Amino acid sequence: MLNPFQNISPKNREKLLYTLESSRLTFPKNELILSNINQGNIIGIVIKGMMQIIKTDYNGTRTIIEELEENDIFGTIISPLSNEYDILTKEESTVYIIDYDEIKNLDLENKSYYNQFLKNLLEIIILKIEERNNRIEILTKKTIRNKLLEYFNIESKKNGLRVINLPFNFTDLADYLAIDRSAMSRELKYLKEEGFIEIKNHKITLLYDKY
Amino acid sequence: MLNPFQNISPKNREKLLYTLESSRLTFPKNELILSNINQGNIIGIVIKGMMQIIKTDYNGTRTIIEELEENDIFGTIISPLSNEYDILTKEESTVYIIDYDEIKNLDLENKSYYNQFLKNLLEIIILKIEERNNRIEILTKKTIRNKLLEYFNIESKKNGLRVINLPFNFTDLADYLAIDRSAMSRELKYLKEEGFIEIKNHKITLLYDKY
DNA sequence: TGTAAAATGTTGCAATTGCAACAATGAAGT
Protein backbone atom coordinates (compact mmCIF):
# COMPACT_ATOMS: atom_id res chain seq x y z
CA MET A 1 0.00 0.00 0.00
CA LEU A 2 1.20 3.45 -0.95
CA ASN A 3 2.54 5.65 1.79
CA PRO A 4 0.14 8.51 2.51
CA PHE A 5 3.13 10.68 3.41
CA GLN A 6 5.01 9.89 0.22
CA ASN A 7 7.05 12.85 -0.98
CA ILE A 8 6.49 14.72 2.24
CA SER A 9 9.48 15.37 4.50
CA PRO A 10 9.30 14.13 8.10
CA LYS A 11 9.28 17.72 9.25
CA ASN A 12 6.37 18.70 7.04
CA ARG A 13 4.61 15.52 7.94
CA GLU A 14 4.70 16.50 11.57
CA LYS A 15 3.48 20.00 10.75
CA LEU A 16 0.65 18.54 8.73
CA LEU A 17 -0.43 16.13 11.42
CA TYR A 18 -0.27 18.89 13.97
CA THR A 19 -2.34 21.28 11.85
CA LEU A 20 -4.91 18.56 11.23
CA GLU A 21 -5.15 17.94 14.96
CA SER A 22 -4.52 14.24 14.48
CA SER A 23 -4.18 11.82 17.36
CA ARG A 24 -1.76 8.95 17.49
CA LEU A 25 -3.15 5.84 19.17
CA THR A 26 -1.82 2.37 19.88
CA PHE A 27 -3.96 -0.71 20.47
CA PRO A 28 -3.04 -4.17 21.71
CA LYS A 29 -3.60 -7.34 19.70
CA ASN A 30 -7.11 -8.72 19.25
CA GLU A 31 -8.86 -5.57 20.32
CA LEU A 32 -11.98 -4.09 18.80
CA ILE A 33 -11.24 -0.47 18.10
CA LEU A 34 -13.01 2.55 16.68
CA SER A 35 -16.23 1.97 18.52
CA ASN A 36 -14.95 4.64 20.88
CA ILE A 37 -13.61 7.00 18.24
CA ASN A 38 -16.55 6.67 15.99
CA GLN A 39 -18.02 10.16 16.05
CA GLY A 40 -18.05 12.20 12.90
CA ASN A 41 -16.12 11.45 9.77
CA ILE A 42 -12.59 10.37 10.39
CA ILE A 43 -9.70 9.08 8.37
CA GLY A 44 -7.36 6.65 10.05
CA ILE A 45 -3.87 5.85 8.89
CA VAL A 46 -2.22 2.61 9.95
CA ILE A 47 1.35 3.32 11.08
CA LYS A 48 2.17 -0.14 12.31
CA GLY A 49 0.43 -3.47 12.76
CA MET A 50 -2.45 -5.32 11.11
CA MET A 51 -6.18 -4.99 11.44
CA GLN A 52 -9.36 -6.30 9.86
CA ILE A 53 -12.63 -4.60 9.16
CA ILE A 54 -15.26 -7.14 10.07
CA LYS A 55 -18.98 -7.22 9.73
CA THR A 56 -21.18 -9.47 11.79
CA ASP A 57 -24.79 -9.53 10.74
CA TYR A 58 -27.87 -10.34 12.80
CA ASN A 59 -27.54 -14.09 12.35
CA GLY A 60 -23.90 -14.02 13.32
CA THR A 61 -22.31 -14.47 9.92
CA ARG A 62 -18.93 -12.79 9.93
CA THR A 63 -17.57 -11.18 6.81
CA ILE A 64 -14.15 -9.70 6.39
CA ILE A 65 -14.66 -6.45 4.59
CA GLU A 66 -11.02 -5.56 4.36
CA GLU A 67 -7.58 -6.24 5.74
CA LEU A 68 -5.58 -3.23 6.84
CA GLU A 69 -1.80 -3.11 6.89
CA GLU A 70 0.86 -0.51 7.35
CA ASN A 71 0.07 2.71 5.44
CA ASP A 72 -3.47 1.60 4.84
CA ILE A 73 -6.15 4.15 5.42
CA PHE A 74 -9.58 3.53 6.82
CA GLY A 75 -12.39 5.45 8.42
CA THR A 76 -16.05 6.20 8.56
CA ILE A 77 -16.00 7.64 5.09
CA ILE A 78 -13.91 5.00 3.39
CA SER A 79 -15.05 1.77 4.94
CA PRO A 80 -18.57 1.26 6.11
CA LEU A 81 -18.24 1.92 9.81
CA SER A 82 -21.71 2.01 11.19
CA ASN A 83 -22.28 0.17 14.42
CA GLU A 84 -22.48 -3.09 12.48
CA TYR A 85 -18.80 -2.97 11.68
CA ASP A 86 -15.80 -3.60 13.85
CA ILE A 87 -12.13 -3.04 13.41
CA LEU A 88 -10.15 -5.80 14.99
CA THR A 89 -6.42 -5.60 15.56
CA LYS A 90 -4.65 -8.79 14.53
CA GLU A 91 -1.41 -7.49 16.01
CA GLU A 92 -0.56 -4.54 18.20
CA SER A 93 -1.27 -1.59 15.97
CA THR A 94 -0.63 2.13 15.89
CA VAL A 95 -2.81 4.52 13.96
CA TYR A 96 -3.31 8.21 13.30
CA ILE A 97 -6.85 9.46 13.50
CA ILE A 98 -7.68 12.61 11.56
CA ASP A 99 -10.97 14.44 11.38
CA TYR A 100 -11.98 14.46 7.72
CA ASP A 101 -13.56 17.88 8.08
CA GLU A 102 -10.17 19.25 9.06
CA ILE A 103 -8.82 18.00 5.77
CA LYS A 104 -11.71 19.48 3.85
CA ASN A 105 -11.51 22.85 5.54
CA LEU A 106 -7.77 23.28 5.54
CA ASP A 107 -6.67 25.95 3.16
CA LEU A 108 -2.93 25.88 3.00
CA GLU A 109 -2.63 26.45 -0.69
CA ASN A 110 0.80 27.88 -0.28
CA LYS A 111 2.05 24.70 1.36
CA SER A 112 3.00 22.13 -1.22
CA TYR A 113 3.01 19.31 1.32
CA TYR A 114 -0.71 19.75 1.83
CA ASN A 115 -1.13 19.44 -1.89
CA GLN A 116 0.98 16.35 -1.92
CA PHE A 117 -1.01 14.84 0.91
CA LEU A 118 -4.25 15.31 -1.03
CA LYS A 119 -2.70 13.69 -4.08
CA ASN A 120 -1.52 10.77 -1.97
CA LEU A 121 -4.94 10.27 -0.41
CA LEU A 122 -6.52 10.41 -3.84
CA GLU A 123 -4.18 7.77 -5.15
CA ILE A 124 -4.70 5.47 -2.19
CA ILE A 125 -8.44 5.72 -2.42
CA ILE A 126 -8.32 4.98 -6.10
CA LEU A 127 -6.45 1.79 -5.22
CA LYS A 128 -9.19 0.96 -2.76
CA ILE A 129 -11.77 1.39 -5.47
CA GLU A 130 -9.82 -1.10 -7.53
CA GLU A 131 -9.92 -3.59 -4.66
CA ARG A 132 -13.66 -3.11 -4.35
CA ASN A 133 -14.07 -3.57 -8.08
CA ASN A 134 -12.16 -6.82 -7.88
CA ARG A 135 -14.30 -8.07 -5.06
CA ILE A 136 -17.47 -7.17 -6.93
CA GLU A 137 -16.11 -8.93 -9.97
CA ILE A 138 -15.76 -12.08 -7.91
CA LEU A 139 -19.07 -11.81 -6.10
CA THR A 140 -21.04 -11.41 -9.30
CA LYS A 141 -19.89 -14.82 -10.50
CA LYS A 142 -22.74 -17.25 -10.10
CA THR A 143 -21.04 -20.48 -9.09
CA ILE A 144 -18.54 -21.29 -6.38
CA ARG A 145 -16.13 -22.58 -8.97
CA ASN A 146 -16.25 -19.38 -10.96
CA LYS A 147 -15.81 -17.29 -7.85
CA LEU A 148 -12.73 -19.26 -6.91
CA LEU A 149 -11.28 -19.08 -10.40
CA GLU A 150 -11.91 -15.36 -10.62
CA TYR A 151 -10.25 -14.89 -7.26
CA PHE A 152 -7.27 -16.95 -8.36
CA ASN A 153 -6.90 -14.95 -11.54
CA ILE A 154 -7.04 -11.62 -9.79
CA GLU A 155 -4.52 -12.68 -7.18
CA SER A 156 -2.31 -14.23 -9.80
CA LYS A 157 -2.38 -11.07 -11.91
CA LYS A 158 -1.33 -8.96 -8.94
CA ASN A 159 2.18 -10.34 -8.83
CA GLY A 160 2.32 -12.11 -12.16
CA LEU A 161 2.77 -15.53 -10.64
CA ARG A 162 0.83 -18.74 -10.98
CA VAL A 163 1.28 -19.33 -7.28
CA ILE A 164 -1.02 -17.64 -4.82
CA ASN A 165 -0.11 -17.07 -1.21
CA LEU A 166 -3.45 -16.97 0.49
CA PRO A 167 -3.62 -13.94 2.74
CA PHE A 168 -6.50 -15.67 4.53
CA ASN A 169 -7.17 -18.99 6.08
CA PHE A 170 -9.88 -20.96 4.29
CA THR A 171 -12.59 -19.97 6.70
CA ASP A 172 -11.91 -16.31 6.04
CA LEU A 173 -11.55 -16.90 2.32
CA ALA A 174 -15.04 -18.38 2.27
CA ASP A 175 -16.27 -15.29 4.08
CA TYR A 176 -14.53 -13.06 1.58
CA LEU A 177 -16.10 -14.91 -1.34
CA ALA A 178 -19.43 -15.00 0.49
CA ILE A 179 -19.85 -18.74 0.13
CA ASP A 180 -20.29 -21.61 2.54
CA ARG A 181 -16.98 -22.88 3.84
CA SER A 182 -17.73 -26.56 3.47
CA ALA A 183 -19.12 -26.05 -0.02
CA MET A 184 -15.94 -24.21 -0.90
CA SER A 185 -13.89 -27.02 0.53
CA ARG A 186 -15.78 -29.48 -1.64
CA GLU A 187 -15.24 -27.39 -4.75
CA LEU A 188 -11.53 -27.02 -4.03
CA LYS A 189 -11.33 -30.77 -3.79
CA TYR A 190 -12.93 -31.13 -7.22
CA LEU A 191 -10.56 -28.53 -8.67
CA LYS A 192 -7.63 -30.51 -7.30
CA GLU A 193 -9.00 -33.82 -8.58
CA GLU A 194 -9.55 -32.36 -12.03
CA GLY A 195 -5.99 -31.09 -12.07
CA PHE A 196 -6.72 -27.39 -12.15
CA ILE A 197 -4.91 -26.52 -8.97
CA GLU A 198 -2.56 -27.78 -6.32
CA ILE A 199 -2.68 -26.80 -2.68
CA LYS A 200 0.20 -26.95 -0.26
CA ASN A 201 -0.02 -25.26 3.10
CA HIS A 202 -1.73 -22.06 2.15
CA LYS A 203 -0.27 -21.79 -1.30
CA ILE A 204 -2.33 -22.50 -4.37
CA THR A 205 -0.64 -23.28 -7.65
CA LEU A 206 -2.64 -22.75 -10.82
CA LEU A 207 -2.08 -25.56 -13.29
CA TYR A 208 -4.38 -24.39 -16.03
CA ASP A 209 -3.16 -22.15 -18.82
CA LYS A 210 -5.60 -19.36 -18.68
CA TYR A 211 -9.13 -18.75 -17.62
CA MET B 1 -23.38 13.58 -7.49
CA LEU B 2 -21.09 16.30 -6.22
CA ASN B 3 -19.77 18.76 -8.73
CA PRO B 4 -16.04 18.22 -9.34
CA PHE B 5 -15.71 21.95 -9.96
CA GLN B 6 -17.45 22.94 -6.78
CA ASN B 7 -16.00 26.10 -5.27
CA ILE B 8 -13.97 26.83 -8.36
CA SER B 9 -14.85 29.87 -10.42
CA PRO B 10 -15.69 29.34 -14.11
CA LYS B 11 -12.55 31.24 -15.01
CA ASN B 12 -10.30 29.11 -12.84
CA ARG B 13 -12.09 26.03 -14.05
CA GLU B 14 -11.14 26.90 -17.61
CA LYS B 15 -7.55 27.56 -16.57
CA LEU B 16 -7.43 24.25 -14.77
CA LEU B 17 -8.84 22.27 -17.67
CA TYR B 18 -6.44 24.00 -20.00
CA THR B 19 -3.42 23.31 -17.80
CA LEU B 20 -4.44 19.68 -17.47
CA GLU B 21 -4.71 19.43 -21.26
CA SER B 22 -8.22 18.05 -21.03
CA SER B 23 -10.33 17.32 -24.08
CA ARG B 24 -14.05 17.94 -24.33
CA LEU B 25 -15.91 15.28 -26.27
CA THR B 26 -19.55 14.70 -27.18
CA PHE B 27 -21.04 11.33 -28.08
CA PRO B 28 -24.46 10.46 -29.53
CA LYS B 29 -26.97 8.24 -27.76
CA ASN B 30 -26.37 4.48 -27.57
CA GLU B 31 -22.72 4.66 -28.46
CA LEU B 32 -19.90 2.63 -26.96
CA ILE B 33 -17.20 5.05 -25.98
CA LEU B 34 -13.76 4.96 -24.45
CA SER B 35 -12.50 2.03 -26.46
CA ASN B 36 -10.74 4.64 -28.56
CA ILE B 37 -9.54 6.79 -25.68
CA ASN B 38 -8.42 3.91 -23.59
CA GLN B 39 -4.69 4.42 -23.42
CA GLY B 40 -3.09 5.28 -20.15
CA ASN B 41 -4.85 6.34 -17.02
CA ILE B 42 -7.57 8.85 -17.58
CA ILE B 43 -10.24 10.50 -15.53
CA GLY B 44 -13.45 11.42 -17.30
CA ILE B 45 -15.99 13.92 -16.06
CA VAL B 46 -19.56 13.76 -17.28
CA ILE B 47 -20.73 17.25 -18.20
CA LYS B 48 -24.06 16.31 -19.67
CA GLY B 49 -26.01 13.14 -20.40
CA MET B 50 -26.20 9.63 -19.01
CA MET B 51 -23.98 6.61 -19.47
CA GLN B 52 -23.54 3.09 -18.13
CA ILE B 53 -20.43 1.10 -17.42
CA ILE B 54 -21.20 -2.39 -18.63
CA LYS B 55 -19.35 -5.62 -18.42
CA THR B 56 -20.05 -8.50 -20.74
CA ASP B 57 -18.28 -11.70 -19.83
CA TYR B 58 -17.29 -14.58 -22.08
CA ASN B 59 -20.68 -16.27 -21.89
CA GLY B 60 -22.48 -13.06 -22.72
CA THR B 61 -23.81 -12.16 -19.28
CA ARG B 62 -24.15 -8.42 -19.03
CA THR B 63 -23.62 -6.66 -15.74
CA ILE B 64 -24.13 -3.00 -15.11
CA ILE B 65 -21.17 -1.90 -13.07
CA GLU B 66 -22.30 1.65 -12.64
CA GLU B 67 -24.59 4.35 -13.93
CA LEU B 68 -22.98 7.67 -14.73
CA GLU B 69 -24.81 10.98 -14.61
CA GLU B 70 -23.92 14.63 -14.78
CA ASN B 71 -20.86 15.45 -12.68
CA ASP B 72 -19.98 11.80 -12.30
CA ILE B 73 -16.41 10.85 -12.82
CA PHE B 74 -15.12 7.68 -14.40
CA GLY B 75 -11.97 6.38 -15.99
CA THR B 76 -9.45 3.62 -16.23
CA ILE B 77 -8.38 4.12 -12.66
CA ILE B 78 -11.79 4.44 -11.05
CA SER B 79 -13.88 1.93 -12.89
CA PRO B 80 -12.45 -1.27 -14.22
CA LEU B 81 -11.93 -0.36 -17.84
CA SER B 82 -10.01 -3.17 -19.39
CA ASN B 83 -11.17 -4.38 -22.76
CA GLU B 84 -13.93 -6.34 -21.06
CA TYR B 85 -15.74 -3.17 -20.07
CA ASP B 86 -17.75 -0.77 -22.15
CA ILE B 87 -19.17 2.63 -21.53
CA LEU B 88 -22.50 3.03 -23.23
CA THR B 89 -24.21 6.39 -23.63
CA LYS B 90 -27.90 6.21 -22.77
CA GLU B 91 -28.37 9.78 -24.02
CA GLU B 92 -26.21 12.16 -25.96
CA SER B 93 -23.40 12.88 -23.55
CA THR B 94 -20.55 15.32 -23.17
CA VAL B 95 -17.45 14.52 -21.16
CA TYR B 96 -14.07 15.92 -20.27
CA ILE B 97 -11.15 13.54 -20.51
CA ILE B 98 -8.12 14.30 -18.37
CA ASP B 99 -4.86 12.40 -18.19
CA TYR B 100 -4.47 11.27 -14.60
CA ASP B 101 -0.71 11.67 -14.79
CA GLU B 102 -1.25 15.36 -15.51
CA ILE B 103 -3.14 15.63 -12.25
CA LYS B 104 -0.46 13.77 -10.35
CA ASN B 105 2.40 15.77 -11.79
CA LEU B 106 0.86 19.20 -11.60
CA ASP B 107 2.48 21.30 -8.97
CA LEU B 108 0.47 24.46 -8.63
CA GLU B 109 0.64 24.74 -4.91
CA ASN B 110 0.15 28.45 -5.10
CA LYS B 111 -3.16 28.03 -6.90
CA SER B 112 -5.96 27.32 -4.48
CA TYR B 113 -8.28 26.11 -7.23
CA TYR B 114 -5.99 23.19 -7.89
CA ASN B 115 -6.16 22.32 -4.23
CA GLN B 116 -9.92 22.61 -4.31
CA PHE B 117 -10.09 20.35 -7.34
CA LEU B 118 -8.11 17.68 -5.51
CA LYS B 119 -10.42 17.94 -2.51
CA ASN B 120 -13.42 17.62 -4.77
CA LEU B 121 -12.06 14.56 -6.52
CA LEU B 122 -11.27 13.03 -3.16
CA GLU B 123 -14.78 13.59 -1.93
CA ILE B 124 -16.37 12.18 -5.07
CA ILE B 125 -14.23 9.08 -4.98
CA ILE B 126 -15.09 8.55 -1.34
CA LEU B 127 -18.74 8.58 -2.38
CA LYS B 128 -17.93 5.98 -4.99
CA ILE B 129 -16.34 3.80 -2.34
CA GLU B 130 -19.55 4.04 -0.40
CA GLU B 131 -21.50 2.86 -3.43
CA ARG B 132 -19.14 -0.06 -3.86
CA ASN B 133 -19.46 -0.91 -0.19
CA ASN B 134 -23.22 -0.96 -0.54
CA ARG B 135 -23.06 -3.23 -3.53
CA ILE B 136 -20.71 -5.59 -1.73
CA GLU B 137 -23.04 -5.56 1.24
CA ILE B 138 -25.82 -6.76 -1.04
CA LEU B 139 -23.80 -9.30 -2.96
CA THR B 140 -22.54 -11.02 0.17
CA LYS B 141 -26.10 -11.90 1.15
CA LYS B 142 -26.66 -15.56 0.44
CA THR B 143 -30.26 -15.73 -0.72
CA ILE B 144 -32.15 -13.80 -3.37
CA ARG B 145 -34.61 -12.64 -0.75
CA ASN B 146 -31.89 -11.22 1.47
CA LYS B 147 -30.22 -9.53 -1.47
CA LEU B 148 -33.47 -7.86 -2.38
CA LEU B 149 -34.19 -6.81 1.19
CA GLU B 150 -30.71 -5.42 1.62
CA TYR B 151 -31.08 -3.51 -1.61
CA PHE B 152 -34.42 -2.12 -0.50
CA ASN B 153 -33.00 -1.03 2.83
CA ILE B 154 -30.05 0.74 1.30
CA GLU B 155 -32.18 2.52 -1.25
CA SER B 156 -34.74 3.39 1.38
CA LYS B 157 -32.09 4.82 3.70
CA LYS B 158 -30.73 7.02 0.92
CA ASN B 159 -33.74 9.30 0.92
CA GLY B 160 -35.43 8.23 4.10
CA LEU B 161 -38.53 6.96 2.37
CA ARG B 162 -40.27 3.61 2.40
CA VAL B 163 -40.88 3.99 -1.31
CA ILE B 164 -38.17 3.12 -3.74
CA ASN B 165 -38.02 4.46 -7.24
CA LEU B 166 -36.13 1.82 -9.11
CA PRO B 167 -33.39 3.45 -11.15
CA PHE B 168 -33.30 0.25 -13.20
CA ASN B 169 -35.74 -1.90 -15.04
CA PHE B 170 -36.07 -5.38 -13.54
CA THR B 171 -33.71 -6.97 -16.00
CA ASP B 172 -30.97 -4.56 -15.04
CA LEU B 173 -31.77 -4.87 -11.36
CA ALA B 174 -31.19 -8.61 -11.58
CA ASP B 175 -27.86 -7.90 -13.24
CA TYR B 176 -26.96 -5.48 -10.48
CA LEU B 177 -27.81 -8.00 -7.79
CA ALA B 178 -26.07 -10.74 -9.78
CA ILE B 179 -29.06 -13.07 -9.72
CA ASP B 180 -31.18 -14.74 -12.35
CA ARG B 181 -33.95 -12.47 -13.55
CA SER B 182 -36.68 -15.07 -13.51
CA ALA B 183 -35.66 -16.26 -10.07
CA MET B 184 -35.81 -12.69 -8.88
CA SER B 185 -39.22 -12.26 -10.42
CA ARG B 186 -40.39 -15.34 -8.53
CA GLU B 187 -39.00 -14.04 -5.26
CA LEU B 188 -40.59 -10.64 -5.75
CA LYS B 189 -43.90 -12.42 -6.28
CA TYR B 190 -43.47 -14.24 -2.96
CA LEU B 191 -42.57 -10.99 -1.19
CA LYS B 192 -45.73 -9.42 -2.57
CA GLU B 193 -47.87 -12.40 -1.60
CA GLU B 194 -46.48 -12.39 1.92
CA GLY B 195 -47.27 -8.71 2.25
CA PHE B 196 -43.72 -7.41 2.56
CA ILE B 197 -43.80 -5.15 -0.44
CA GLU B 198 -46.02 -3.59 -3.05
CA ILE B 199 -44.98 -2.89 -6.60
CA LYS B 200 -46.55 -0.31 -8.87
CA ASN B 201 -44.89 0.68 -12.10
CA HIS B 202 -41.29 0.79 -11.03
CA LYS B 203 -41.99 1.88 -7.49
CA ILE B 204 -41.59 -0.50 -4.61
CA THR B 205 -43.24 0.26 -1.30
CA LEU B 206 -41.86 -1.42 1.78
CA LEU B 207 -44.63 -2.61 4.10
CA TYR B 208 -42.50 -4.17 6.79
CA ASP B 209 -41.31 -2.17 9.76
CA LYS B 210 -37.66 -2.77 9.72
CA TYR B 211 -35.26 -5.36 8.53
C1' DT C 1 4.20 -29.83 26.78
C1' DG C 2 -0.57 -30.60 27.30
C1' DT C 3 -5.08 -29.16 26.51
C1' DA C 4 -8.68 -26.42 24.74
C1' DA C 5 -10.12 -23.97 20.80
C1' DA C 6 -9.98 -23.10 16.01
C1' DA C 7 -9.56 -24.62 11.45
C1' DT C 8 -10.14 -28.03 8.02
C1' DG C 9 -12.13 -32.08 5.56
C1' DT C 10 -16.11 -34.83 4.43
C1' DT C 11 -20.81 -36.21 3.34
C1' DG C 12 -26.00 -36.67 2.98
C1' DC C 13 -29.81 -34.10 2.22
C1' DA C 14 -33.11 -30.45 1.68
C1' DA C 15 -33.62 -25.85 -0.04
C1' DT C 16 -32.57 -22.54 -3.32
C1' DT C 17 -31.28 -21.19 -7.68
C1' DG C 18 -30.25 -20.99 -12.56
C1' DC C 19 -31.81 -22.29 -16.84
C1' DA C 20 -34.86 -22.97 -20.57
C1' DA C 21 -38.95 -22.22 -22.77
C1' DC C 22 -42.85 -19.79 -23.54
C1' DA C 23 -46.82 -16.42 -22.95
C1' DA C 24 -48.15 -11.83 -22.08
C1' DT C 25 -47.44 -7.18 -21.74
C1' DG C 26 -45.28 -2.81 -22.73
C1' DA C 27 -42.38 0.40 -25.40
C1' DA C 28 -40.35 2.48 -29.48
C1' DG C 29 -40.26 3.85 -34.08
C1' DT C 30 -42.20 4.40 -38.65
Add this chain to the structure above:
DNA sequence: ACTTCATTGTTGCAATTGCAACATTTTACA
Protein backbone atom coordinates in the same frame (compact mmCIF):
# COMPACT_ATOMS: atom_id res chain seq x y z
C1' DA D 1 -52.01 2.52 -35.40
C1' DC D 2 -49.29 -1.24 -36.41
C1' DT D 3 -45.42 -3.98 -36.14
C1' DT D 4 -41.25 -5.25 -34.09
C1' DC D 5 -38.40 -5.64 -30.26
C1' DA D 6 -37.59 -5.42 -25.37
C1' DT D 7 -39.25 -6.33 -20.94
C1' DT D 8 -41.78 -8.95 -17.70
C1' DG D 9 -44.23 -13.02 -15.68
C1' DT D 10 -44.49 -17.95 -15.01
C1' DT D 11 -43.21 -22.74 -14.30
C1' DG D 12 -40.89 -27.39 -14.35
C1' DC D 13 -36.74 -29.34 -13.59
C1' DA D 14 -31.90 -30.27 -12.92
C1' DA D 15 -27.83 -28.45 -10.83
C1' DT D 16 -25.74 -26.12 -7.22
C1' DT D 17 -25.51 -24.70 -2.70
C1' DG D 18 -26.08 -24.14 2.22
C1' DC D 19 -26.61 -26.47 6.29
C1' DA D 20 -25.83 -29.76 9.83
C1' DA D 21 -23.18 -33.05 11.87
C1' DC D 22 -19.08 -35.14 12.69
C1' DA D 23 -13.98 -36.67 12.34
C1' DT D 24 -9.48 -35.02 11.99
C1' DT D 25 -5.77 -31.85 12.09
C1' DT D 26 -3.58 -27.66 13.43
C1' DT D 27 -2.86 -23.76 16.32
C1' DA D 28 -2.68 -21.04 20.44
C1' DC D 29 -1.39 -20.39 24.96
C1' DA D 30 -1.47 -21.50 29.97
